[in-house]
Amino acid sequence: MLFPLTQSSAALPRVVITGVGIITALGYGWKPNAAGFRVGRRAFRPVSLFDVSRQRVKTAAEVDLPDSFPPTRLTRRDLGRLDRAAKMLVLAAQEARSQAGWRAPETNSGNVPLVLGTTAGGMLLGEAYYRQAVQQPPRCGGQATRAIYYQPQVQARMVFDALGCRGPITIISNACASGANAVGHAGNLIRTGQAERVIAGGYDALGELVFSGFDSLQALSPTVCRPFDARRDGLSLGEGAAVITLESHASAQRRGAEILGELIGYGTSIDHHHLTQPQPQGSTTRAVMKQACANAGVTPDEVDYINAHGTGTLLNDSSEAIAISEWAGPRAATLPVSSTKASIGHLLGAAGAVEAVVCLMALREQWLPPQTLFETPDPACQFSIVKQPKAARVNVVLSNSFGFGGVNAALVFRRWL
């Protein structure tokens, strides 16, 4: 039952990650992404997915979808109905499940919840629907299919059908915090005993509406995306998906599963300041970081790296820089921070999930992802930005995500030894 929840007197289960799937402009899968993030490779190029000739900015971090789809339980007909966003989602889910080694008896129980974050879902199909609907004379061909597959919950069902899993579907759309909220919510489902295994992630594809939206706001950088740099002039958009399989430690242990990391903290709150601007002094950001670390039982001194929201916009980065500096206190001077949006752009609803995977990579492989074109820090930065590829001892990491509308989220992960 969703309510009332069964009360357990047992200690709260530890939440571990046993599988990860990722697709970004750096590639499909752990290896190419880890290799790219490790050296701070930038994956921006001219937009080819739609016409940008009348846009102010003409670059983004586009994903190259693999030529062939790995085998799933989806039929050819199903596959033909997936838009770009859903394809990336299914690819990431397939990789995560494969890495986790979940087998049919474990996933057919009917209680493997799927929690996804997205801002646009199947917006590409929505755009196609609109274009065809306003054509003269109007034509109906394919429109019913677009109307169905446009909906994020239908795309989520495709994940279940592809993997052969079943369970409740929750779609969180808290703008750019969606992916982090999805991972955090998934962790809570395990902690509160509502599920032993959860699939969580985020996905969003580049689309004309969203690109044009950020361009119209003049939020896109006409030069290069440089989060926290004093000369920053905006964000760059990207696309992608990341999916994580979370399970209770007991479940992973029982299966003898390889554990990639532990989710130890989650915080979320809302900033009322403005629909699109953060509170300038970063008070909500600071509060959500404190909340996540209190939940994790760690202090700033114990955090080895922060994957910042760091969009590259003037307002976000100054607010976040103040928040991190004040939250970290004396620790700020030696605290490594970077924003991997400098490499793959802002993935909106996917950002929090993708950045959670980057944190797991850093924990697993013991390096810090650099921002290679970073030059002059914003005066509000009391911390050091990781500028060069760097091996490091990384035990605890914190990942920030903030969304349009003011929902903020922070996740804390710990290395599994």
Place this chain on the structure above:
Amino acid sequence: MSRIFVAGIGAVSPAGWSVAGLRCALSHGEPLPIQSLARPGMNQPLCARLVPNPPVRPEFLAHPRLRRSSPVTHYAASAALEAVAGWRAHASANETRLGVVACLQSGCVQYSCRFYDETLKDPATASPLVFPETVYAAPTSHVAALLQNVVLAGSLVGDPSAFLQGVALGAEWLSENRVDACVVIGAEEIHWIIADALRLLDRTAVVSGGAGALCLCRDPMFSTGVELTAITDAHTFTASVPKALAARAMRQQLGEFPPAGLLVDGLGNSARTDAAERAAWSDWEGARLSPKHVFGEGMTAAAAWQCVAACDALADGRFAAANVSLVGANQQAIGARLVRA
């Protein structure tokens, strides 16, 4: 797990901007008149049940955050304010921690279409004022700003069943003492593109818009006399679990129910769309309310109207218990039970 009570309800529907309007239309039981909705490029208009203009301009529209907001935000705000009014009259507003969960299926479709239309014509002149209002999270954000004291908020997207997931999330926040009250909203706005798509999927469906809201709390002192006692699991439709099976599982999980109780179902007027839910409750002989039959396909707003109607019927003593049945369009089946406290 705490007991969860309903502290207030709110509604905006084709019957007007209040629960009273909803109650009145439901008591007549007749489908509201259908209006025509112009569709660009077609001589034949589409069908809809539109939300009438409010009798007087709502005061909340003067709030700076709502200056450029879309109808879905106005509906959500009005329903939320009506739902929290009773709570606010009891509790000291300054000491209250509120949560807001908004559930949407179509979201901010009016501004999305408008902005995309501008983009297709010339992206260089597409309005930066419109774009931020296209995101699913915009209504939640505006309502949170309007209500103040909101410490937790979130937007869920899905078919109508997502509304009960929202109620469960709100109940969880309350049980964990993260908030003192939580407003759960289902809201939708009408646009010709939604009516156009719905027509392709179900020729008999009539699209409608509006919002419904429940204000949940832990303290029975603030209750309107209604307690939430159960929300079933979310029975997802998959390739191996068709909708009919999921609906039946939801019904079974709700368990035995006194025949003197009320069933508030999600049946409209479509034999095909309603088949699974109709079959799941085929043996039900007790009282039944079907808000969609009266108001049309309001998606998550319609789901919220179901819950509001159930709470209203319990609060005024007409019934001692009510089941709410939500068999969504393409996601899952979820049911809930509410009782007179």
